[in-house]
Amino acid sequence: MSNKYLIVITVFVAAMVIGWLTSSVSGRHEPLVESRMLMDTIITMRVFPPQSRNAVDEAFAVFAAVEAMASFHKPDSELAQLNQNRMLQPTASFTSLLQSAIHYYEMTHGYFDPSFAALQAAYGFYDGNPRLPDDETLMAILHESCSLASILEFAAEERIVLAEGARIDLGGIAGGFAIELAAQVLRKHGCPAFLIDDAGDIWCEGIKPGGKPWRIAVRDPRDNGVLAVFQASGPVAISTSGDYERFITIDEKRYGHIMNPITGHPVDYYSSVTVVASSPVSADALSTAVFAMPPEEALPWCEEHNLPALFLTATGAVVLSNAAKQVFQEVRY
Amino acid sequence: MTRPETVSIFSNPGELAIIVVLLVFSGFAWLVDAKKATSCPEGYLIRILTNPETRLHFSAPQSQPLSVKGLAGEMLIEWDEKGRVRIASSSCPCRICQNMGWTDRTSLVCVPNGLILDIIQANDDFDAVAK
Numbered sequence: 001m002s003n004k005y006l007i008v009i010t011v012f013v014a015a016m017v018i019g020w021l022t023s024s025v026s027g028r029h030e031p032l033v034e035s036r037m038l039m040d041t042i043i044t045m046r047v048f049p050p051q052s053r054n055a056v057d058e059a060f061a062v063f064a065a066v067e068a069m070a071s072f073h074k075p076d077s078e079l080a081q082l083n084q085n086r087m088l089q090p091t092a093s094f095t096s097l098l099q100s101a102i103h104y105y106e107m108t109h110g111y112f113d114p115s116f117a118a119l120q121a122a123y124g125f126y127d128g129n130p131r132l133p134d135d136e137t138l139m140a141i142l143h144e145s146c147s148l149a150s151i152l153e154f155a156a157e158e159r160i161v162l163a164e165g166a167r168i169d170l171g172g173i174a175g176g177f178a179i180e181l182a183a184q185v186l187r188k189h190g191c192p193a194f195l196i197d198d199a200g201d202i203w204c205e206g207i208k209p210g211g212k213p214w215r216i217a218v219r220d221p222r223d224n225g226v227l228a229v230f231q232a233s234g235p236v237a238i239s240t241s242g243d244y245e246r247f248i249t250i251d252e253k254r255y256g257h258i259m260n261p262i263t264g265h266p267v268d269y270y271s272s273v274t275v276v277a278s279s280p281v282s283a284d285a286l287s288t289a290v291f292a293m294p295p296e297e298a299l300p301w302c303e304e305h306n307l308p309a310l311f312l313t314a315t316g317a318v319v320l321s322n323a324a325k326q327v328f329q330e331v332r333y
Numbered sequence: 334m335t336r337p338e339t340v341s342i343f344s345n346p347g348e349l350a351i352i353v354v355l356l357v358f359s360g361f362a363w364l365v366d367a368k369k370a371t372s373c374p375e376g377y378l379i380r381i382l383t384n385p386e387t388r389l390h391f392s393a394p395q396s397q398p399l400s401v402k403g404l405a406g407e408m409l410i411e412w413d414e415k416g417r418v419r420i421a422s423s424s425c426p427c428r429i430c431q432n433m434g435w436t437d438r439t440s441l442v443c444v445p446n447g448l449i450l451d452i453i454q455a456n457d458d459f460d461a462v463a464k
Contacts, residue, residue, distance in 0.1 A: 037382055037404075037447050044449075046460060199442075200464035217439055219464035224436030230463070240463045245429050274463055 031194070031208075032056055038063040039175060040073070041199035047186060048193040048209060055189035059182040059196070066178035069094050072117070072126075072169045083167045088160045097177050098152065098160065100281055101170060105148040108289035108301075116259045117169035118145040123248060123266070125257055130248035132255075138264030141165075146261070176237070176284030179203045183280075196280075201287075203280045205235035218274050218310060220332060227318070228310055228328040230276065239283035241291040242272035258292050267292050268314055276308040276327050295319075375455050377418060379410070382447035394418070403446025410450065418450065439464070 031046040034056055043063055047056055069091065071077040075084075082088040090098070104112045118141050120126065122133040133141075144165055145151065151163040162168070170177075175198040183203055186194050193206025195214055204214040213231040220227035221244040230238055243256030243266075255266040273291040277283035290298050290309055302309040302321040310328055311319040318333045376392040381403055389401070394412035398421060401408050406424025413419075417435040423443055430443035439462045441450040 035380065035382055035386070035449060037444070041444050042382065042442060042447065042449060044461070195460050197461045199444075200462060202461045202463055204460070214460045215458065217459040217462045219439045219462050221464075224433060224439050224441075226438050226459075229459075238463045242464070244432075245464075272464075 034060070036060050036063075039067045039071070039178065039198070040171075041175075043199070044197040045182075045186075046195040046197075047191050048206070049191070052186070052189060052191050052194075055186050055191055058189070059185045062182045062185055063178045063198075066093075066097075066174055066181065070097060070170045070174040070177070072171060079168060079170055082160060082162050086162045086164065088162075089158060090160055095158075095160075097170060097174065100177065101168075101173050101285070102149055102152070104173065104282075104285035104289065108286070108293075110147060110261045111292040112172065112285045112289035113146060113148050113259075113261060114168045114170050114172060115146045115148045115151050115166055116261075117167045118165065119259045119264050120169065120257055121167065122264075123255065125246075125248060130250050130255075132250055133264075135264075142261070142264050146264075172288045173281055173285050175199070175201050176239070176280035176282070179237075179280035198280075201237070201239040201280065201284055203235075203237045203283075204232050207233050218328070219272075221271050221312070222316070225332065226330070227272075227312060227332050228274075229330040230328055235278075237277050237280040237283035238274065239277070239280070239287040240272050240274040241287040242270075243268065244271065258288060260292060267294075269293075269295055269298075271312045271314055271316075273298075273312075274310040275302075276324070375453050378451045378453055380449045380451070382449075401448070403443060403448045405445040408443065408446055408448060418452070420448075420450075 030050055031048050032050040032052050033044065033046050035042050035044040038060065043060070045056055045059060068074065069077055070079045072079060074080060078088060078090055078094045101114050119138065122137060122141055124130045145163065151166040153161040155161045179196045179198055182196055183205065193208050195202060195204040202216055208214065213233040216230045216232070216238055217226045218228045218230060218240065221242055241258060243254065246257045247254045256268065258267050259265065260267050270291055273287055275283055275287045275290060277286055286307060290302060293301060299319065299321060306323050307321060308324040308327045309321045310324050313319065318331060320328060320331065374390065374392060376390055379389040379401065381387040381401065394416045398409050398411040401410060408423045409421040411419055411421040413435065415437065417437040419435045420430045420433070420441055420443060423431050423446060425443055425445035427445065430441060433441055436452065438452060440452070442448065
């Protein structure tokens with residue numbers, strides 16, 4: 001064989017090897033994708049590199065631990081013990097979760113309030129028996145059993161005391177809390193890019209191989225289409241609150257689970273509210289709080305806090321805060 | 334000043350053409366390979382969170398409703414002529430999945446049945462859906 005043809009073959013083989021190596025390094029980097037049922041919902045993680053099995057197992061264990069601690073339904077959780085016994089000597093983690101809830105209660109002037117569980121119970125959200133309590137009952141509950149900061153007392157000997165008749169449901173914040181802890185685990189294991197999806201409340205960080213941003217659709221509840229697209233290359237949380245999944249129906253009318261802190265009635269200003277925030281807990285709590293605010297308060301509050309918020313109103317109008325105009329794309333007006 | 338001597342290993346343009354053709358071919362092959370490696374196949378991916386996870390992939394809408402067994406019992410998945418899909422019936426107590434209705438872009442989920450139905454589109458892939 002002449003040298004010329006040897007060179008041709010050598011160049012071809014070298015090119016193929018380089019190509020194979022290139023696609024191995026970048027193109028074949030699919031994330032490890034795993035979903036598990038925890039905290040009464042489906043949690044999905046997408047984690048790079050795909051060999052992150054141990055990290056993902058450990059991160060899911062965090063969700064299990066938060067569920068064991070803060071589940072409203074599991075009778076031996078710390079939260080259930082507090083609701084039942086009115087007194088608890090909490091773990092540091094549970095205290096931290098409660099303090100976080102109080103922080104967002106105060107920040108949102110009571111629009112985020114886990115003690116609304118007492119109102120939800122009056123409407124039958126927990127016992128499968130939907131009913132409409134009268135205004136007198138609602139006022140009594142609001143005055144005696146709601147307002148997180150006043151029904152909880154951090155007493156001596158590191159005990160927490162809960163007011164008689166009150167009950168707390170941390171479902172509006174525990175998911176975000178678990179995501180934060182799970183993200184710490186993935187970071188500790190050196191995972192460079194990952195996304196944690198807690199039933200649509202999402203945290204993502206890092207850049208995917210190939211430099212592509214994380215691409216997240218905001219669901220349009222009217223037809224399950226895409227209301228907007230959010231792309232993220234850095235650590236960020238996005239969370240949606242809506243009235244289309246957790247509701248009761250009475251006389252063919254739907255009542256959502258997020259309550260007005262003044263009247264005690266379920267709010268019906270919006271179909272969904274989506275916010276973007278710098279932490280999963282913040283996104284979780286603020287999407288709920290803003291959903292509870294009437295429109296004349298919600299938008300100014302978001303502007304004051306520079307919060308990206310995307311509103312789909314009950315009448316079908318799409319409204320964005322100024323910060324949201326910078327972060328949402330392909331908005332379907 | 335003497336002009337540097339250029340040495341060509343190819344005595345005729347045909348040999349150079351062969352090299353170019355091979356390189357173009359190999360480049361094209363990488364692109365196809367990388368595309369295959371980075372993309373899930375288009376269609377409908379149904380995952381049921383059994384242990385191990387059950388996965389069903391359909392590259393096109395099914396003409397007949399599909400009955401699947403979730404963690405809480407039977408579910409019926411149905412397509413229409415536009416390629417939209419819905420959970421037509423479910424054994425779950427809350428029926429949130431059933432009430433979600435038709436979709437041709439975002440996922441359907443039934444928590445009690447541990448079912449996730451993703452619609453995978455080649456040029457419109459989302460990593461997650463905020464909902």
